[in-house]
Structures are given as C-alpha cells and as structure tokens.
Amino acid sequence: MHGTKILEEADRLMTVCNSCRYCEGLCAVFPAMEMRRAFSDGDLNYLANLCHACGACYTDCQFSPPHEFNVNVPRTLAVARAESYSAYAWPRAFAGAFARNGIVISLVAALSVAAFIFGFAAWHDRQVLFGTHTGPGAFYKLMPHNAMAALFGVAFLYAIVALTMGVRAFWRDIGEPVGMKTDAAALLQALRDAGELRHLDGGGVGCFNEDDRPTDRRRLYHHFTFYGFALCFASTCIATLYHYLLARQAPYAWWDLPVVLGTLGGIGLLIGPIGLLTERWKRDSVLVDEARHGMDVAFIVMLFLTSLTGMALLVWRETAAMGPLLALHLGVVFSLFITMPYGKFVHGIYRFAALVRYAMERRAMAHGAGE
C-alpha cells in the first residue's frame, strides 16, 4: 500500500517495466529501478525525481495506450514528482495553494512589494522617485542600502531555510544506500550529470516533445536558463563583495564584472524561459501533468520577468525611469525568492539529490561486483 494513488500507479508501472526492461539504456530511472524488487514511497519519489521527462520511454513503449497495460511512465512520474514537492515542502501548508495558483500568487507578491517600495519612496520624496540619479549610490536614493539588504536578506534566508528543510526530508525519505556515505566521487558524478543534463537526451537521440521526432531544444533552453541563473547569482554575489569589501557602490559601469555577468546571465534568462514556455506549449498533452500547469509556468515566467526588469533597469538607469523600474525589479526578485521553495525551482534541487543518490548506488554496485 502506498500513501497516494499516483504512487500506487507508479508502483504498478515500475513492476511492469522491471519485467520488460526494454528501456534500460534510456536514462538513470530504469537502471535504478532494476536494483529494486519492491518499491517504497521513498523509492518511487526518488525514481520520479531522477526522471528528466525526456518522453523517450513513452514513444518507445509497446505497452503505452491504447494497450491495456496503459503504461505512461513520463506522465506518471511527472505527477508523482510534483506531489513530492508538496509532500516535502516546508512549511507544508504553503505548498498546496501554490501548486494551484502559482502564477497569480507570484505576480501578486511581485506587484505588492513593488507598490510598497514605490509608495515608500513617493511618500518619502517624489523628487527622488522620479528624478534622474547617476553615479555610485544612485539606486540607494530610492531605498537606503541597509533597508534593501535587510528586506532581501530576510527573503533569501527564508528561501534557503525552507529549501534546506524540504530537501532534508526528501533525502531522509529516499534513504541513503546501506553502508555508503556521500563521497566526493559521487558528488562530482552528480554535478557532471546535472551540468550536462545527461538524462534529458532520450538515450542519445534527444528529447521527445510534440511528436515522435526527437530534438535537443528542451535541453538547450534548460541550459540557457540554468547558466543564466547561475551567472546572475554570481553577479549579485560579486556586487555584494564589491559593496562590503571594496566599499564600491552600485550601479557599476557596463564593463565592470557584476554588470558583464548580469548582462550575460540576463540574456540567458530571456532566451531560456521563452524557449521553455514555447516547448511546453507545444508539448504533447499525453506527457504533461496538466493539473500543475500553474506551478510549472509561474517559475519560468518569474525568471523571465526578473531578467526583463533587470535589463530594462540597466538600459534606462540614467533616466527618470530608474526609480519605478528599480521598484518593479526588486518586487519581482522578492517574489521569486519567497515562492522558490514552493514552485518549479525545487525540481533542480531534488533532481540533483536524486542524481547524488544514483551515483552512490552505482558506486556501491561497482564495489560489490569488484569484491
């Protein structure tokens, strides 16, 4: 017996697949499945998060609908994966609401914070809000640096704590392989697999999206998004070091490292999310968890808006539009932070944890075979 209907269905499919084993070369899910004879809830959540949703095992399956076995591994694991985010979320109460209304909640949060900053600045001094400010410290005319750092520090810290609690619960539930500790080699292997999105290639041919012709587009757009996000994060970290260690205040010149990294990352975060949204819109509905459409789309839209408002601020930062644009950008970033633990962002973290677990299992098996 399993905790939910979708885990019952995942168990049924994994039992069928374990007898068939036709797809064992496609990705990590099938070799991990073959190491088990029975599946606990934790095992199924592990397999669900190991799946990269390439769709290959649906296209290749001789038991997919209309066959009476009704085998649809990508969709079943997609639903199980989404339910696992809610099951492990901290605090639990927030997860369900966000799954249903992700995009609305994200936009309301972004506009509320933007309106608060806008109203705060307008009430304080309208000249500051609509004035033209240039040179070091120009951004902090709108909101003092300490107030900005406190507001975003608290939001960021909250996101980190909530994400850590969630992934800790996930890791405990999927269970560390007996006798194996997480080691550097397993971590490196997982980093490589995650960095290359190795298991999103349908066993080497590409990802299946709208039809049975595989392409690498989803992998490419994921890369734009992931590395764009990483560059923007690096830009923010370096700007923080500039501020506190070198006493250099933003905004910086276009050739300065935080701006160069932020611009490259921002371009990635414009191309990647648009591509992912387009691919999702075209995707064959038989592969998709339609019920969580809002949660999936919300995170992609918020990433796009973060980049769009950030790039607009870069272009018009020396004009009177700077104040309203900064308020809008800060609102979007704040919303992104506080909704991160309950949205699609967590799929990257849980999938990485599953890849670490998989690398550990493979190493444990190799050691066992070598003894």
Ligand code: SF4
């Ligand atoms: S998805 Fe279909 S073809 Fe692939 S292992 Fe499972 S039952 Fe076999």
Ligand code: SF4
């Ligand atoms: S990664 Fe692709 S082949 Fe593997 S289980 Fe998921 S959809 Fe199927």
